[in-house]
Amino acid sequence: MDSNAGISARRVAGMGWLWMACFFHLVSSLEEILLDTTGETSEIGWTTHPSDGWNEVSVLDDKKRLIRTFQVCNVAEPGQNNWLRTHFIERHGAHRIHVRVRFSMRDCSSMRTVASSCKETFTLYHHQSEADTASQELPEWHEGPWNKVDTIAADESFSQVDSTGKLVKMNVKVRSFGPLTKHGFYLAFQDSGACMSLVAVQVYFYKCPAVIKGFASFPETFAGGERTSLVESSGTCVPNAEETSMIGSPGVRLHCNGEGEWMVAIRRCTCKAGFGFPNHVSACVDSASVFLPGCLFLLPPLVYFLLMLSLASPPPCSDMQASGHFLPEFLLVGMECFCTWRISLLSLSLCILSFLSFIPVPSAVPMMHQVSRTTNCITLSWPQPDQPNGIILDYQLRYFDKAEDEDNSFTLTSETNMATISNLSPGKIYAFQVRARTAVGNGPYSGKMYFQTSVGGERSEMVQDRLPLIVGSALGGLAFLVIAAIAILAIIFKSKRRETPYTDRLQQYISSRGLGVKYYIDPSTYEDPNEAIREFAKEIDVSFIKIEEVIGSREFGEVCFGRLKHPGKHEYIVAIKTLKSGYTDEQWQEFLSEASIMGQFEHPNVIHLEGVVTKSRPVMIVTEFMENGSLDSFLRQKEGQFSVLQLVGMLLGIAAGMHYLSDMNYVHRDLAARNILVNSNLVCKVSDFGLSRFLEDDASNPTYTGALGCKIPIRWTAPEAVQYRKFTSSSDVWSYGIVMWEVMSYGERPYWDMSNQDVINVIDQDYRLPPPPDCPTVLHLLMLDCWQKEQVQRPKFEQIVSALDKMIRKPSALKATGTGNSRPSQPLLRNCPPDFPSLSNAHEWLDAIKMSRYKENFDQAGLITFDVISRMTLEDIQRIGITLTGHQKKILNSTQLMQVHLNQLEPVEV
Structure with missing residues (x-):
């Protein structure tokens, strides 16, 4: 009986924990409302100053419901200073407060008689207090006793109220402040001359719900006082469980982030013996x-x-x-x-x-990507959930204007993992979420991702494109001077380099930047990886960082757009890489090793590390922000919009960065246009050091030999690195030649759609990529130099910098184009077999290059013989009705190889 009683008692205990787990599993985060005027129909009664400023009135909302609002419209008289103060709001233990304001704003230009002081903004303040002690006079009605939260501007303004009296063009803004230290607070809204209506105010805070995780229970925990704060919570092992024995301080812990979500678990519990x-x-x-x-x-x-x-x-x-x-x-x-x-x-x-x-519903979709956009539509794609838990039937996409309330969202259903959202407004930022559906039901929505429609015209095709494209010959000379100046400043000259008027200035620049001779140190050589971080990366206080928007996703976490402000210095934009929760020790080391590498470099053409955040969660790597993103996608979006001089200027910057890195005995191993970042001034910087390794300086040509089976980028990698995993600065030069080809072809994929094995085979047969359309001959010859089979025959980065510098200072060398060259390496024909001479007619040739659909086009144009076809230009190809850019390039490259073969068959005059 005693044994059965013991089992029964343990059964009851187990069932209690089970029900708690089932309940808390349904709640991911909690949002506690402190104040909400939405839907109020009776008098709210906030304090106003002066009495003829704000007025509380009843109006119809956008759903024709009667609500109470506060309005002000004293625009005819200058010097307005109208205040509206809420009741005392108890914070109930909250550390950070969020305020969601819904308002409408009258367009100043729409009013016939208006003072020059008319505004389309208002200011939000807060004042902390231990008790409700406010009066008509206190706190005084000016900044000082009140702490400014933000000046809020309207994204949408209206010119008139419709005939029903309904308010139109609502704006929704969310602002937050903290940390809070007193019992409660007041909010105040200051008007300085706007015509507006405050429709609704919601005040709330986040907290993480009580939860059972890893056989430990954690209590309800309030979010921290800063947006990036992580509040640590100690857990208690469930009955009959105990802490796992691990090195380090005892205690099972979770961290509550600023949005009420649990993350970063430390230690766990396990069941006791028996x-x-x-x-x-x-x-x-x-x-x-x-x-x-x-x-x-x-x-x-x-x-x-x-x-x-x-x-x-x-x-x-x-x-x-x-x-x-x-x-x-x-x-x-x-x-x-x-x-x-x-x-x-x-x-x-x-x-x-x-x-x-x-059987559970699908997990959340991890990420969304923008495929294309116009002024009124955006096309998005997304991967399948990591855990589909069944057959995905369709996806539901939810979206809304970032400036609007989420309640005004729209949804659409797509049977594939891609959708086009139409009827959007130009230049607007929209929030998107997607979820998958199986026969069981809908999974959770993904996190919000923000995408913006273009403003109009080609110049606004990128969200942050502030680059004034240089068009017309009238600005050609100015472009040359600017690029030449930037390029020369980016070069690190050695003593063997021929002296120029800029040498003295460059030497001063090098000395002032401390760019003396030093060598790269592999972080993995440190017994404690944290020691490498402390030596090469600066720790940043997390309070100095403001994360504003998630702009991408990486293997270990997210990439964010944000701002960094050190005390006493100006705030500036930065890129922030975060490490997702639940990471392993190995992921921690790999994530921070990139920071340890970047922290050793200081060059205008290498991405700059601002610092790291390792003393709070999430862990962050903070770098300079490059407005135009990766070079390959940037060039694809701007195809044909740059002069040859501008493209050479980009190449010179990349070569200068690689010259600097090679001087430090550093091998990149993954040099490609996708790993080059571009800022708003067209300056290119080498980035992404995930494949980099230290080179032992114990020989004239130091190498790194990786383990067999490691993944390498075949299309960008030198033959010896592919075959023997032997990486050197010479193999980086080969990769640089591919980058040159990518730049001059505006982001075309190297070797097009050939398989990796086909690429290896044709390179082994000494075939090389042909010159892109309109590529200067000298640039293609330099590419061929980079692609020499023998490493010793390839140029050094110092020589590449010198050659490109001469091209910029003597642009006449860039005018000649064509395929003729005296090199043993022959241009590569895409998808054309090496036995090209065996083809007997144009139809067989089109079949060989998989362009059979255009046989009729060639027949109607009378293009039958190889002699005529080999002399075709891009204009000829377009004239016969071939409109797809990729197909035009494919046929043009093939005709160039055809011309090479025909030239080899011509008799030589004696």
């Missing part, structure tokens, strides 16, 4: 495990039986039973996907526990 937990693993591939946080009493001699009965849930499920020895893991086969089961664990006719198991 206790365990049931774990059900379904045979269905797309189903998930059932996890019980409670630790149940387990006696090895006892035989446990599992009884399973299906419940009524679509699709129809058939009943089944199973039994066996509980280990405590038990594999149940024959279960049907998308069915709900009741599972009972019994022993000697005693029901230890009974619970419901269900």
Whole structure:
């Protein structure tokens, strides 16, 4: 009896934890409302000053419901200073407050008689207090006793109210402030001459819900006082569980971030000896495990039986039973996907526990990507959820104007992982979320991603494109002077370099920047990786950083746009890479090793590290922000819009950066246009040091030999690196030649759609990429130099810098174009076999290059013989009706190779 009583007591304890886990699993974050005037119909009664400023009135909202609002419109008289103060608001333990304001604003230009002081902004303030002590005079009505939160401007203004009196063109803004230290606070809205209506005010704060995670329970925890704060919460092991023994300070901990989400778990609990937990693993591939946080009493001699009965849930499920020895893991086969089961664990006719198991909905979609955009539509794509948990039937996309309330969102359904959203407004920023649906139901929405429609015209095709493109010969001379000046400043000359008028200034620049001779040190050589971080990267106080928007995703976390402001210095824009929660020690080391590498470099053509955040969570790497993003996508969006001089200027900057890195005995190993970043002034900087390795300076040609099987970018990698994993500065020169080809072809994919094995084969046969259309001959010859099979025959980066510098100072060398050259390497024909001479007619040639669809075009134009076809220009190809850019390039490259073969067949005059 005593034994059974003990088992029964433990059963009750286990069931209690089970129900708590089921409840808290449904709640991801909590938003507690402190004040909400939405839908108020009776008098709100806030304090105004002066009395003829703000007025409380009843109006119809955008859904024709009667609500209370505050209005002010004293625009005819200058010097307005109208204040509106809320009641005292108790903070209820909150550390940071969020204020959501819904308002409408009259367009000043729409009013016939208006003073020059008419405004379209208002200011939000807060004042902390231990008690409700405010009066008509106190706090005084000016900044000082009031702390300014922000000046808020309207994104949308209206010219008149419609005939029904309904307010139009609503604006929704969210602002936050903290940390709060007193019992409560007031809010105040100051008007300085606007005509506006304050429609609704919501005041709230975030907190992380009580949760059971890793066999430990954590209490409800309030978010911190700063947006980037992480509040640590200590957990308690569930009954019959204990902390795992790990090196470091004891205690099971979770961290609550600024949006009320749990993250960064430290240590965990496990069941004590003699206790365990049931774990059900379904045979269905797309189903998930059932996890019980409670630790149940387990006696090895006892035989446990599992009884399973299906419940009524679509699709129809058939009943089944199973039994066996509980280990405590038990594999149940024959279960049907998308069915709900009741599972009972019994022993000697005693029901230890009974619970419901269900096949879960899909997990969240991890990321969205912008495919294209215009002034009124955006096309997005996204990957499948990491855990689809079934067959994805369709996706639901939700979107809304960033300036509007989420309640005004729209949705559309797509059967594929791509959708085009139409009827958007030009130049607007929209928030997007997507979720997947299976037969079980909808998964959770993804995090918000923000994308902006273009303003209009080609110049606004990029969100942050502030680059004034130089067009017309009238500005050619100015462009040359600017690029030449930037390029020369970017070069690090050695003593062997021919002296120029800029040499003295460059030497002063080098001395002032401290760019003396030094060598790169591999962070992995440090016994403690944190020591490398401390030596090469500056720690930044997380309070100096403001994360404003997520702009991308990486393997270990997100890439964000934000601002950095050191005390006493100006605020400036930065890029922030964050490390996602739940990372391993290995991921931590790999994530921060890139910062340890970047921190050793200081050059105008290498991405600059601002610092790191390692003493709080999430961990961050902060770098300079490059407005135009990666070079390959930037060039594809700006195809044909740059002069040859501008393109050469970009190449010179990249070469200068690589010259600097090679002087430090550093090999990049992944040099490609995708890993070059471009700022708003067209300055290119080398980035992405994930594949970099230290070169031992123990030989004249130091190398790094990686482990066989490591992934390398075949299309950009030198033959010896592909075959023997032998990476040197010479192999980086080969990669630089591919970058040159990418730049001159405006981001074309090297070797087009050939397979990696085909690329290896044709390079081994001494075939090389042909010159891109309109590529100067000298540039293609320099590419061919970079692609010499023998490493010793390739130029050094110093020589490449010198050659490009001469081209910029003598641009006449860039005028000659063509394919003629005396090099042994022959241009590569895309998808054309090496036995080209065996082709007998134009139709066979079109079949060989997979352009058979254009046979009729060539026949109608009379293009039958190879002699005529080989002399075709891009204009000729366009004239016969071939409009796709990729197909035009494919045919043009093929005709160039055809011309080479025909020239080889011509008799030589004696």
